[in-house]
Amino acid sequence: MIPVQGFDGQQVAVLGLGRSGLSAARALREGGATAICWDDNPKARETAEGEGFDIRDLSKDSAFDHISRLIISPGIPHLYPAPNPVIAKAWDAGVPVDNDIGLFFRSLATGDWDRFDTAPRVIAVTGSNGKSTTSALIHHILEEAGFRSQLAGNIGRGVLDIDPPGDGDVIVLELSSYQTDLARALTPDVAVFTNLSPDHLDRHAGLGGYFAAKRRLFAEGGPDRAVIGVDENEGRYIANQLSEGATDDRVIQISSGQKLSGPGWSVFARKGFLAEWRKGRQVASIDLRPIKGLPGAHNHQNACAAYAAVRALGVAPRAIEAALGTFAGLPHRSQIVGEKDGVTYVNDSKATNVDSALKALLAFKNIRWICGGLQKEGGLEALSAGFGHVRKAYVIGREADAFAVQLTGLETEACGTMDVAVARAVADAEAGDVVLLAPAAASFDQYDSFEKRGEDFVARVTAQLGN
The missing domain is CATH 3.40.50.720 (NAD(P)-binding Rossmann-like Domain)
Incomplete structure (x- = not known):
């Protein structure tokens, strides 16, 4: 404590x-x-x-x-x-x-730190999507590299429940917009911004308020190093605000899908390969394609963010590569839960908004897609960019018919409940298909949480496969 x-x-x-x-x-x-x-x-x-x-x-x-x-x-x-x-x-x-985050930051350092060779450090991760996987991946890499690390915040333990850190320890925090918005103290050593997409708009009175809550971690916190996803304008804005010039390596820019150039420090993934560039030249490269725990471009972005964060602490590229290969992924986030007769079953119940669901659709092909639930603001139109990967949608939720109508151009079946959706998808699936739960909606019309929804999916798949 x-x-x-x-x-x-x-x-x-x-x-x-x-x-x-x-x-x-x-x-x-x-x-x-x-x-x-x-x-x-x-x-x-x-x-x-x-x-x-x-x-x-x-x-x-x-x-x-x-x-x-x-x-x-x-x-x-x-x-x-x-x-x-x-x-x-x-x-x-x-x-x-x-809030408890503010109490944590004002209370973490003690007089005992004066005796340490290396003061404990805090890596704080925020963003719309991928922050849980990124936080868990940072924690995993650190432990594999020989650091003592604790994972807390919006994932793992409460921030005040962790053990007082010792000499050279690292604390990895996942922080939501609800947490960063109010905390009166925010002083991480390394702060990570994964990406931004519309979410929690009622709580923050729109996208601008939501972004402002995320930005506080950087504007108020003044981290020694900032890892910034620059695939959206909001990330580019933060990176520009924090940087004193093109060669300022206190800011590490990350991307999935575009090559980042310039004399600064960047980490990006293209066509399944992660590359680190510093001072205008490539210094490391990792093939992410064989890593089962990190499928798809969105997880490659998470890998870039985690890589950059631990590089900021001095972890060597080879040690990071070895740790990435042993990362099993998180429950309910592109989690492979079964394979039978050439069909793969994936639980991405955490894909509660359109942006995260689209990333899941783009990560796989030949998808039997289980979706639906309590729809959020903004509609479903943006999902159409992933429809080319979908063979059929099986819609759950109390408003399954209304949800299905919005999936223009897809073959859909309004199933209503998870048991019906899984049974129909299993019956239709052929070798090479992926049965994917990526709801693009909140769970609260039928479940207490996205975890409960994911657990139900896993249980239904297990029963159908006879495992």
């Missing part, structure tokens, strides 16, 4: 008692503060009370008397589409609002 510094003997309110909220409360108590906790869910309050925390309805008048700070969980809106009433009360009372 990382004890929170700076609030010894003070009362700090915690709103939202899920994983990050309870973790923050424990870390505050470990640092000498009194955590005053509240959640609208009675079961969550009961759990916190069972751990000895004070429970106070923070929506009541005078609830913020003697409170030094309010810590909120990522899922609680603090500005758009409207601020939570408790947050509005904190504003009125002049109480600063923060």
